[in-house]
Amino acid sequence: MNLTRLMALGVLVRSGPSHGHHIRRIAELTDVGEWGGVSVGALYRELRAMEREGLVEAARTERVGNRPERTVYAITEEGQLELSALREQAIKPLFSSHDPLGVALLFAADGVDRADLRRTLRARRGMLAIWIAEVAAEREQLLRKGYISPLAASVMRRAIVHVEAEIRWHDEIDAELAGAGTEAEVAAGGAVADTPAGDQTPGGGNA
Structure with a gap:
């Protein structure tokens, strides 16, 4: 169960096309790394992996001031299917995996x-x-x-x-x-x- 991927795809559906910093900021504000098992530090790597797999695509790039360009990602149809599958996998288990x-x-x-x-x-x-x-x-x-x-x-x-x-x-x-x-x-x-x-x-x- 890739909860990092589930969270990132869910944010792209909720917020629309977003860059990695926006997704990471939401993860930090909600503290989902602590209670949800999301690997916040792996978000950028996960976005690049999903782009290679065709689950997200680069919609455009943005630059704010002198900061490096940011890639804005959008979810694809394949990504929507992946999100549905991951959501179902996450909801079904009755107990957490470790105690x-x-x-x-x-x-x-x-x-x-x-x-x-x-x-x-x-x-x-x-x-x-x-x-x-x-x-x-x-x-x-x-x-x-x-x-x-x-x-x-x-x-x-x-x-x-x-x-x-x-x-x-x-x-x-x-x-x-x-x-x-x-x-x-x-x-x-x-x-x-x-x-x-x-x-x-x-x-x-x-x-």
Whole structure:
């Protein structure tokens, strides 16, 4: 899935013929490289590749002041077909492809002190909460000024809802880890449980 290509072709349809700087500027303003997997640094290379493949064409060149000439690209009919295919590919998947946190907890958390793990996860939760506050405030400001469409606002809201769910999961696992105690406590409890009844220490009832 080439999300960089999807984004660039989509901008050419929405904005009309555009140069690479315009497309890159939109990518930077929307921060799509962070949340959308778009390789902002590869946009110019992707435009040249799509031109070779006949998906976009050079409509004209522009020069502003003493700056180098800029090629203005327009989407072709083949590019429209490619955009439709990429859009469908992007919408169909139910889950994102990578989950580093899941891998860390499932395969690399054995033997980790529960208190340390809770601190690490709580720090992550705090960062998520800050992110929600910032994005929600930005969304409201953009809506109030009329800078984004209702669809764009809905996309931002979707991201917020996802992170809100992640925070609820953080609260659940924090409660579970708090109930489990530290690794030492769990190990000690297991050792007592595994001790034969006749070998228990005085006070256990079977000395």
